[in-house]
Amino acid sequence: MTDPLIDLRSDTVTKPTPAMRKVMADAEVGDDVYGEDPNVNALQEEAAALLGMEASLFVPSGTMANQIALQAHTQPGDEVIAHPQSHLIRAESGAGAALAGVQFRTMGNPDGSLPAEEVGESIYRGDNPHYPPTGLICMENTNNFAGGTALPPERIDPVAEKARQHGVAMHLDGARVLNAAIALDLKPARLTAPFQSATLCFSKGLGAPVGSVVAGDKDFIAVCLRYRKMYGGGMRQAGVLAAAARHALEHHVERLAEDHENARRLAEGLGNTPHLKLTHGLPETNMIFFECGHPRIGMEKLVAELAARGVLIGGMGPYQARVVTHLDVDRAGIEKTIGAFQQILAA
Numbered sequence: 270m271t272d273p274l275i276d277l278r279s280d281t282v283t284k285p286t287p288a289m290r291k292v293m294a295d296a297e298v299g300d301d302v303y304g305e306d307p308n309v310n311a312l313q314e315e316a317a318a319l320l321g322m323e324a325s326l327f328v329p330s331g332t333m334a335n336q337i338a339l340q341a342h343t344q345p346g347d348e349v350i351a352h353p354q355s356h357l358i359r360a361e362s363g364a365g366a367a368l369a370g371v372q373f374r375t376m377g378n379p380d381g382s383l384p385a386e387e388v389g390e391s392i393y394r395g396d397n398p399h400y401p402p403t404g405l406i407c408m409e410n411t412n413n414f415a416g417g418t419a420l421p422p423e424r425i426d427p428v429a430e431k432a433r434q435h436g437v438a439m440h441l442d443g444a445r446v447l448n449a450a451i452a453l454d455l456k457p458a459r460l461t462a463p464f465q466s467a468t469l470c471f472s473k474g475l476g477a478p479v480g481s482v483v484a485g486d487k488d489f490i491a492v493c494l495r496y497r498k499m500y501g502g503g504m505r506q507a508g509v510l511a512a513a514a515r516h517a518l519e520h521h522v523e524r525l526a527e528d529h530e531n532a533r534r535l536a537e538g539l540g541n542t543p544h545l546k547l548t549h550g551l552p553e554t555n556m557i558f559f560e561c562g563h564p565r566i567g568m569e570k571l572v573a574e575l576a577a578r579g580v581l582i583g584g585m586g587p588y589q590a591r592v593v594t595h596l597d598v599d600r601a602g603i604e605k606t607i608g609a610f611q612q613i614l615a616a
């Protein structure tokens with residue numbers, strides 16, 4: 270038997286565990302477009318409580334959760350303030366411009382947070398018809414492309430204060446907000462408290478196959494429900510998926526700490542490997558970005574050599590790559606990965 274692949278490209282690659290598959294198979298279901306799926310209804314309540322919001326809505330993906338929120342908060346032509354490295358801007362196929370019709374104003378600190386003073390100076394809520402009104406401020410926690418950073422309240426609250434002063438809503442892309450909560454040893458609701466809406470993905474480190482929620486107050490979620498329908502996100506007997514997400518919330522949250530420890534061990538190993546440099550230093554959560562400066566082994570070759578040894582990583586252009594730890598990679602896999610890197614690069 271060949272060894273299983275060690276797939277570190279993303280935490281989205283996790284497969285449902287046998288216990289999760291069992292709850293999916295046994296799940297009671299109903300038509301969720303009629304609001305009759307008991308598992309979806311229960312999940313929406315549980316996720317809302319976890320995020321400290323009045324209500325939440327189950328949707329197929331993190332992208333849809335973000336895009337519905339953007340649409341529900343803004344008018345076409347509004348300006349949305351966000352970090353240039355945010356998933357919303359870098360990795361959602363231009364949806365904010367194409368669907369909600371908003372334009373982005375980008376600003377950011379290297380850790381993925383927003384500069385509060387600059388945000389305050391950039392907000393426009395006046396009546397001069399030349400200027401686009403600021404419709405929303407978006408943040409991301411953990412911040413994926415800043416290195417999986419966990420932003421603590423002191424990096425969020427000053428921005429929220431500026432937003433409050435000007436009457437602008439704040440949205441959190443909380444795809445991995447539970448990783449942030451575990452890393453910071455805080456309740457998720459503390460991290461979402463400064464925001465009027467927040468998302469959460471079950472299909473990443475939590476290990477469910479599909480699904481996210483967008484959460485907010487009841488009126489906001491009623492608007493989101495309409496956009497979910499418009500975007501084609503009504504899923505009928507979605508209880509099989511919601512049951513997996515509920516199982517993940519019960520069994521896979523505390524264990525995110527293991528992924529963070531594995532990421533740290535892996536980063537230490539990579540940091541000690543010739544020609545590798547950690548882009549953002551040691552990881553705060555489950556992601557490591559690194560660059561390869563080997564004179565003959567470029568990133569494409571490194572990715573291929575690792576794959577030949579059963580290790581998959583996410584190449585991000587000619588010099589940089591990302592590795593992400595998760596539920597399906599244990600400590601033995603981490604040690605094997607470090608060994609594979611050293612074999613290729615120390616040769």
Ligand SMILES: Cc1ncc(COP(=O)(O)O)c(C=O)c1O
Pocket residue numbers: 281329330331332333335356357409411413442444445470472481
């Ligand atoms: C921070 C962040 N937000 C949103 C998403 C989008 O999630 P999905 O792939 O489910 O659309 C991702 C996906 O990796 C992400 O990393």
